[in-house]
Amino acid sequence: MNEYITLSLILFTIGAVGVLVRRNAIVVFMCIELMLNATNLAFVSFSRQHGNLDGQVAAFFVMVVAAAEVVVGLSIIVSIYRTRRSTSVDDASLLKS
């Protein structure tokens, strides 16, 4: 069991670091997806640990939510791209201090 959770945590951490170091909004978003996937792995593993399917249901919900989120996120990114011709998150820094 431990190894699954450990893997999940490693993936999660890698995803989190990815969010911090990548500048392309789409890649940043992919990193978030990676984190979601890592979470799903945890859900599924815990589901097996506890012997109930709630975790799997949760993973299923996460997938649906992720789908919706991706749509919204990508459309926001696209609309910004149309305006700025850039997908770098660093360029969007007018609002500050």
Added chain:
Amino acid sequence: MKTLITATDLPPIKAPEIEYALLGPLFIIAGAAVLGVIIEAFWPRATRFWTQVVVAVVGIIAALADTVWVYTDLDKVDADLVARGKVAAEGALSVDGPGVFTWGILLVFGLLSMLLFAERRLEGGMSAFTGRAADAPGSASEAEAIKLRVEHTEVFPLALFALVGMMLFATSNDLLTMFVALEVLSLPLYLLCGLARRRRLLSQEAALKYFLLGAFSSVFFLYGIALAYGYAGSFELSAIDTAVSNRSGSENMLLASIALIAVGLLFKIGAAPFHTWTPDVYQGAPTPVTAFMAAGTKAAAFIALLRVFFVAFGGSQWDWRPMIVAIAIITMFLGAVVSISQTDVKRMLAYSSIAHAGFLLVGFVGAYAGVAGSDRVTSVSSTLFYLTVYGISSIGAFAIVTLVRDSGGETTHLSKWAGLGKKSPWLAGAFALFMLSFAGIPLTGGFIGKWGVFSAAYSGGFWWLVVIGVLVSALAAYFYVRVIVLMFFTDPVGDGPTVAVPSLLTTVVIIIAALGTVGLGIIPGPVLDLAQHAGAFVR
């Protein structure tokens, strides 16, 4: 694995029991939202705007009426627990006093915000939202869209979805539903943030930031849920509570879960160090959306926070209370201090909302649940009242922000507000009133709210936190007072600000907010009793 069993061999799945009567308000709002989407598809453009407004407003009013009905109908389940209400929808929701009270205030915030959404007089007959979000700012097609006066009437169903998400969030009884609710409330808000008519770049930037950070935080929240599940084997708050009480499972997992779940919720209420999105998003978003967000999200998220921590993690409160204390102090202090050097009204209000999150956390950390048979102000009731007052004042303040304009739309730079009191004393007076309420000056609702949360903290044994709280309040008062100085005691620069004459909608919002702020300060009794009557969370 018997994956290949044919369907007929399986026992039928039991139909779920849904207490429609109890969940009426949720379904009304959801229905109104869906209706809005349908209208979007089929209704003629000419009258679509007002139809959407009517659907939204009527829907909210109906839901509000239903909420009142539900609230009065809640039964006293257990006299000892002083909790009223029941767990509904197969354990997904707990329709209890605090939850339904939150529905009520959320619906009121929603209603007021819808009125602001519907204001069309300020932009020469168009709403505050961009006509066609897909156009690049400044492009010819945008000009065409403006010429043809197209509007995104989708904002109404989107706001209604967010509203229903908030309501769901506040009453979720299991973490999974809570997660879904979190997303339901967040996604529309991400979208709404990017739809400002003026200053499109800022608006889009706000949407992007809100979205990325929101998604980032909700992943942590989700991982927290996973760990909680790993700990307790269930998503239900009461089951987690049982596990916590029995101390079964790995302590570490519980603690990590608490930390991560806290992150997601603290992000939504804008507590430090998860507040960084707040100023940018508040500033960039269209002002009516900011108003809606500031009032609604904070209320929903706070009640969810209280619910999770009191119901599920109540048994390990000695573990998490120090953490919340630290966060409360940092949040109050940071919000109050940084707002001093702000030059933009909306940013200042954002930092102020951070500071208020800190004050609310002070009440939360008291974790005072009251004793049976006593009328004492509890953490829950004081938080409910504070949220009510803060929301009302906030909406009022943002409504006024929409009225102070120059040729480029709203003029939010504070220097442009100089001398407003001379030009338009009533408006400036109302804004000053909201500022005083934020500062917690007596005879305004903010004072009673502060009193409540401090008393809860005090009851919970944190008198020294109360002292820190009042000192930070004084700091915070400094910048509210500065705005008043600017409006009333400073001469306007050049021509000074222009105050647009709003339609009845915004006027009504401001008047209601002002009356509410004063009313809650002078006769807080009814609302306070209502909050008090809400009792504890059901488990």
Added chain:
Amino acid sequence: MTTFWLLAPIMVIAALGLLFARKAVHAALALAVVMISLAILYAAQGAPFLFAVQIIVYTGAIMMLFLFVLMLVGVESSEAVRETISGQRLFATVIGLVFGITLVLAVGQTVTGVVVGLGAANENGNPYGLAELLFGKYVLAFEFTSALLITAALGAMVLAHKERLTPRHTQADLAARRMREYAETGRHPGPAPTPGVFARHNAVDTPALLPDGTPLEESISPSIVERGQVRSGFDDDIDTVVDQLATDEQRDSDGFGGEK
């Protein structure tokens, strides 16, 4: 277990690829690797339904969406190596390590208790078990995910879809309008003649000549007419050219860019 130990390094490497790939597309592919591997792990852990959904929804739909958008914004775009925010990478790494190590040590290595396994839960088949929960305990959440999906759809429409504001003009519409104008204002329905027709020059500033020799002003670009540079077709062109050459010489000797 074999599956796990086989896949785990691959997944970690792929995930790291997400961190280090310069090009977004490579990152997307790395992510796809992780996702597919995950799907296999799901299957290995008694979640066949999720295995399918992971492949279909995640890898099939979501990843495709990412790739679509990547194509849209330019697949060649790649990040500069230089970090713009000072200390960002360092802090990100440090905090990531702290966070990861803490959690791995504290949580990942301490999962205790018996692994119950899903035998009982999957008694009637995994999809059935899930369905029982989805339509029972989690029915409300399930229903409200629809709100999520509607929002997503609505959002995509709002942000990306440009509604036509004016009806599209068909060819018939245009022809009808042209004839109507001809009838009402006498505007010529056909295409305008090009400059220089029948004229001695076919330069753009030389009006076409009608059969009767009269110049046709409409054949010249309105901007030229505006500037008064229309050449009359009747002047003695040679003289004009000579004059012009003289003027040019004059101008050259005056120096470059002299006044006309």
Added chain:
Amino acid sequence: MFDLQWLLIAIPLASGALLLIWGKEADRFGHLIGTAASAASFLFGVVLFAALLGKDAEARSQSTSLFTWIDTGTFHVEMGFTFDQLSGLFVLLITGVGTLIHVYSIGYMEHDPRRRRFFAYLNIFVAAMVTLVLASDYLVLFLGWEGVGLASYLLIGFWQHKPSAAAAAKKAFVVNRVGDIGMALAIMLMFAQFGTSAIHAVNAAAPGAGDGVATALGLLLLLGACGKSAQVPLQSWLLDAMEGPTPVSALIHAATMVTAGVYLVVRSGGVFDSSEAARTAVMIVGLVTLLAGAWIGCAKDDIKKALAGSTMSQIGYMMLAAGLGPAGYPFAIFHLITHGFFKANMFLGAGSVMHGMNDDVDMRHYGALRKAMPITFATFALGYLAIIGFPGFSGFWSKDKIIETAFGENLWVGLGALLGAGVTAFYMTRLMMMTFFGDKRWKDDVHPHESPKVMTYPLIALGALSLLGGLLLVGDWIVEWLEPVVGEGEHHELAIPAIALTGIITLVAASGVALGYFTYGTKPIAAETPADSSVSVFTRAGRHELYGNQINDAVVVRPTTHLTRFLVWLDGKGIDGFVTGLADRLGETSQFLRKPQTGFVRSYALTMFGGVAILVLCLLAVTLA
């Protein structure tokens, strides 16, 4: 009838208030009202005094309470008055001399546009002074005490347009306030100790309170008395007070107010009798002031200041006498009364001289005025003879008794007093010589002339009193009269017969006169004051009032000024600076804390992630460790 003794106060007070409020219309006759009020008060005083004479010795203390002034908790003060032998004498002195001075002022202030106001102030003074002496409670006494201080302030500064007058007025008030600390603390001590501040009760209880309390009380009262009576070390204001119009100097700063300190000590006989130390202190203060005043009197060329120095000196005598205990009290009062007569006489005479000399006060510009102002000269001479103790004159009797009693107490004190008598004779002779004899040293435009009758008649009256004041001692009348109030003094046996001592005193005075005559009467006097460098150290010190102002400056004024400046700095930069500094730091903190808000979404995420890591770490720290 004694129930109406408050009328003694009310009449002049009402008149004063009336004159102040009435306004310009009263300018024409205001002085008459003022004088009439004072006279009425005097007449009523005479009537009461006569009534007192008619009573038995035991019934001669007539108390009355007008109303309860203050009553709260344990603190009870009646607005009560006592007309007894002592206060009766004082009332007569105050209102009598006061009335004469009122009359005199009609002439003296004739051309002053604010004469009405002057009379109002004079009336208020009379009222306050009478309150002081009639009071049956120390707090009521304090009311009168401060009332006369106020009147003194107003009158010294009457010519407000002169900065020196305004400064002198302020100085008088402030120095008096220093004395008032003593008074106030004394009353508080009485209250704490005895639960009352009624004069009668306090004096009755003082012997039983223990030596320490009595000494403390006595010293505190002495401090008050020093302030009011211009005794060392609070003497410095009196010479400056000569900035006021001369009638004021005569009434307040010679005849009445400045003697209030003596009155206080005598009144508090019970207290001083219980404390040897306090009494000794009084004596020493009196002796020192006696000599210091005389010294100053020798050196001043300003006629009023010379007289003021003399006043100090004479009050020193009274103080000395009062310090001698019951034996000295009657003589202190006796000298007080005679001094009231002759000093008022001389001050008014000086005023008359100034009136004729265009308000020049420098004696070096006088000379040979006896011809130009015969009446003034004659009356002044009577005063002169009285003060030097010319046998038969009032001062002879009173001073003689004091010196005699002093010798009875202590030889050195007696010798000091004797020396004082000699010096007095010297400086008074000097004054006489410089003013009325010798050459004319008048300024060119000065044409001395005799004053009008309204001024000379009071002079004549006072001259007569200076001559006849000694009659009070006939048959030891005043001693016996006062005995019920001040107690019976034990008589020390002197080493030599009293008559011999009188002879010695007269001889000493005569030698003083001779010295004065030979120094100033036989040689021409420079019309300009010799420079400080050309005079003896003694003269220089005398001119500078024994450096009293310099000492005050160095010890009190300058340190206070520096302290004030420092505190202003401290308040602005320190206390307020701390707060504003805090506000500034807050602003800086604010600027600093907004820096992380860089606008980069990734750094926001980093902040969040950092927060997450810290949260997790903190929560897990316990179990990890």
Added chain:
Amino acid sequence: MILTILAATPIAGALILALLPRETGSHLRAKTVALGVSLITLALSLVALAKFDPESGGYQLTSTHEWISAFGAHYAVGVNGIGITLVLLTTVLTPIVLLAAFGDRLPDPRSTNAYFAWMLAVEGLAIGAFSATDAFLFYVLFEATLIPLYFLIGTFGGPNRSYAAVKFLIYNLVGGLLMLAAIVGLYVVSSRQGEASYLLSDLQDLDYSQTTERLLFLGFMAAFAIKAPLFPLHTWLPDAAGQATPGTSVLMVSVVDKIGTFGMIIWCVGLFPEAADWASPVIIVLAVISIVYGALLAIGQDDIRRLIAFTSVSHFGFIILGIFAFTTTSMAGATLYMFNHGLSTAALFLVTGIMIARRGSARISDFGGVQKIAPILSGVLLIAGLSSLSLPGLAPFVSEFLVLAGTFTRSIPAAAVATLGIVLAALYILIMYQRTMTGPLKEGTEGVTDLEPREIAALTPAIVLIIGLGFFPQPMLNAISPAIDTVMSHVGSNGGKSDPAPKSPTIVDAPAEEEGGH
């Protein structure tokens, strides 16, 4: 009921003024309305006074209604002798201030309505605070007075007004918020011991642990010490008074700041007698420092208004000293001092305000010889000044002496040092008088004309009261004393701190009582 009406009348007047259309002409309407309202209030307060029984030490004219039941807060009003004294002070001073303010030149002439409305609001709230017998109500009104004053200073003050206004507000808010913490604590303590209630009578019956009581006391005291300004928390006052109009200054220093000292007696000492006893040494030291420090700083000021502000610091030192000396004498003196200081400071502020307005400068060094051209003005200034230096025969003397005499029985050093204040008082007043009024007429001062009839009418009542109460303080003391006795019966560790008895009481009574006829 009468108290409610009393407090509501000025508030209603303020609302009426706010709703009256702004005038462009003479503004006489707004002014008369305001004055009329304040006179009606005065009349009502006299009615209340008539109904008040001075013999009783308890609360009278009470009325109690439930207000916020969840907090246990009541709308409860009532006055004892202390309260009615201060209510009277408020109602007497307001008409004077308003009448004197007729001539104030406002930065924006259209704001007359607001100016007078805010002043009336101050009056109403102050009356409310003086008559509240519920801690919560008191707190609310106490804090609410900040708002009108804030606007009065900030809108109508001198060039540096917004700094002064903010400083005023923040200082007082810090104190007020600390008090809020204590108010919250009271609730918690109260609700732990049964039904939560903020009623004064209920709170007095509570049992506090020692630490709790002390902390709560400090919370209350912080607010009051800032309000009343006690060294070293006084620095807001000179700035505020230096910038505000004279009328505002009077309302602030004479009336509203009294809520601080009033609160010390009624709330600090009344609710936490043991803690008050515990803290009294420190407070007495601070009070004595205030007395001397305020006076010394007053001497060092060149700005007349700042000077008066510092004199007030000194005087508040006396009041606080009197309260915490815990003798009936000193406490009664302190209470009377509140009234008298109100009068004398009002007279000082108003008359110097007139002077300053005419000269266009508040610097002492810009004046000189005014007496010559404005004798009435200088006379009034002198009387006001003399009352400020506690000349016997003027009202403040009685109170100051009672304070000192009472203190003396408790602590001789404190009384002795405080007595130094009377010398310093003479210095600061007389130096100011000397520099402004006497000497040759200074250039630029010619414009200082004498008082007009209206101004005389405004100042006369104050002067008359100052003189009258100097001789006849007894009616007030009669009302105050029973209330003080009640307060005293609570102070101290074992229920009631008695006055130190005279060490050697007199055998004979005062002769006046023995033989004199009354």
